[in-house]
Amino acid sequence: MRERFSRFMQGRYGSDQFGRFLMVVGMISILLHIVIDFSPLYYIAIASLLFGYYRMLSRNFYKRRRENSKYLELKSKVLSRLPERKARDPYHRIFKCPGCGQKVRVPKGRGKVAIRCPKCSREFIRKT
Numbered sequence: 001m002r003e004r005f006s007r008f009m010q011g012r013y014g015s016d017q018f019g020r021f022l023m024v025v026g027m028i029s030i031l032l033h034i035v036i037d038f039s040p041l042y043y044i045a046i047a048s049l050l051f052g053y054y055r056m057l058s059r060n061f062y063k064r065r066r067e068n069s070k071y072l073e074l075k076s077k078v079l080s081r082l083p084e085r086k087a088r089d090p091y092h093r094i095f096k097c098p099g100c101g102q103k104v105r106v107p108k109g110r111g112k113v114a115i116r117c118p119k120c121s122r123e124f125i126r127k128t
């Protein structure tokens with residue numbers, strides 16, 4: 001059975017990032033369709049699953065690779081437009097030096113401390 005399957009898949013395109021994306025979109029659309037009963041979702045689900053399987057079984061590697069690279073290009077464009085999520089650091093506070101504006105990172109929870117700016121070596125007192 002496994003051998004049969006691998007023989008069947010021989011020379012076929014199989015899975016790639018765009019294929020997995022189509023499958024995920026299909027699954028999510030089906031689930032959403034069940035939950036909110038919005039019928040266009042059903043067609044979106046069927047279309048993306050069918051297209052996903054079609055691509056997997058396709059023998060046209062050239063076209064499939066082009067679709068995949070287009071998908072990856074679009075994905076990186078979309079991701080680069082999203083606002084960058086700021087990494088929260090719960091252990092430090094950032095202060096600006098009143099002299100030169102240099103940002104100084106100080107451990108949190110030490111009460112009032114004198115901070116020396118590493119750039120202009122001016123000292124200032126802040127509550128951490």
Ligand SMILES: [Zn+2]
Nearest residue numbers: 097100117120
């Ligand atoms: Zn400074």
